[in-house]
Amino acid sequence: MKSDMQIMNELAVSSGFLKPLSEEESKGQKELLLEMYKDIAALCDKHGLEYMMGGGTCLGTIRHQGYIPWDDDLDLMIPRASYEKLVALCNAGELGDNYEIDTPSKDKDCKNPYLKIYRKNTLDVELYCEDMPFPVGIFIDIFPMDNAPKNKYVRKLKGYVSDFLQAVCTCVLYAQYPSKKYKEFMSLDPEALKRYKQRMFIGKVFCIIPHRKWVWWFDQFNARTKATGLMTIPTGRKHYFGETQPTNVFLPTKKAMFEGIEVNVPADYDAYLTALYRDYMSIPPVEKRERHFVYKFSLNTENE
Secondary structure, three states: OOOHHHHHHHHHHHHOOOEEOOHHHHHHHHHHHHHHHHHHHHHHHHOOOOOEEOHHHHHHHHHHOOOOOOOOOOEEEEEHHHHHHHHHHHHOOOOOOOEEEEOOOOOOOOOOOOEEEEEOOOEEEOHHHOOOOOOOOOEEEEEEEEEOOOOHHHHHHHHHHHHHHHHHHHHHHHHHOOOHHHHHHHOOOHHHHHHHHHHHHHHHHHOOOOHHHHHHHHHHHHHOOOOOOEEEOOOOOOHHHHOOEEHHHHOOOEEEEEOOEEEEEOOOHHHHHHHHHOOOOOOOOHHHOOOOEEOEEEOOHHHO
C-alpha cells in the first residue's frame, strides 16, 4: 500500500495543483532557513536551552553535512523543559520582530500540535491550508521531546492514547477548516479520495469539540510524564512508539557540521537515525525521495 507521501508526490507531479520549488527558490529557502536557525540557536544558547537537529535535518547533517539535496525544510527537537522556556521566550518577543509563532495554547487555536516559528513577509502555503487562520510564512518546526513511562504496559497505554489524540487533531483540523481545492486535489486518485473521506468523517464526528482543545489536550497529555530514562517525540515522523529511545540516545548532544556551521545532534545519532530510516547512509532511489510541493511560495512578499 502506498504511503500518503507517495500518493501526494505522484498527484503533485501529475495534477498541476502544486509545484516543486525551482532551484533558485530552493536555494533561497535553504539560505533563509539557515538564517532562522542561527537566530533560534542563538536564543537557545543565550538561555542555556537544549536543542538538536531532528528527523530529516539530522539525517542531512550526518549523511550530507547539510541539507538533503532534494529536501527544503529544517526541523529541531527540544526536550520539554527547554521547549516550554523557548515558547515563553518567543511569546515575550525575544526572537525579534522578524518572527511569529504558532503553538498549542489554552486560549488560541494552532495548526499543528507543536511549535512552528515563521518568518514574517514570506509565503509557504500547503494546499490544505489555503483558508486556515494561521501564519503562512516559511517556517521551522520545533518538536518537543517528552519523557516516556518506564513500565511497558503504562507506556503502551500512553502511546496509544497519544497517537489517537494526534490522529483526531489532524482529522478535526481538516473538518473545521475545509479546503475545496484540497478536496479537488485528493479526488484525482481513488485511494487518496478514500483516505480524505475517512479523515473528514472522523473529523466531523469529533468536531463537536474544537480543534484548539484537541491540540492543547494532546500537548499537555504528553508533557506530564516525569523523567524515567526513556524519551519520545510524539509528533515525530514515527509517532510515539517509533520515536521512543533511552534518554542517553539523545542527551547529552554531540557536535556535527551542517552547511559549514557547528550544530547539535543526538548523542547516539546512529541509533536514532537507524530507528527512523534503517540503512540511513544509503541514498534512496529517486521515486522514494520525499519532496515538498507548495501551493503558494514567496521569499519576500514585501517586494510583490
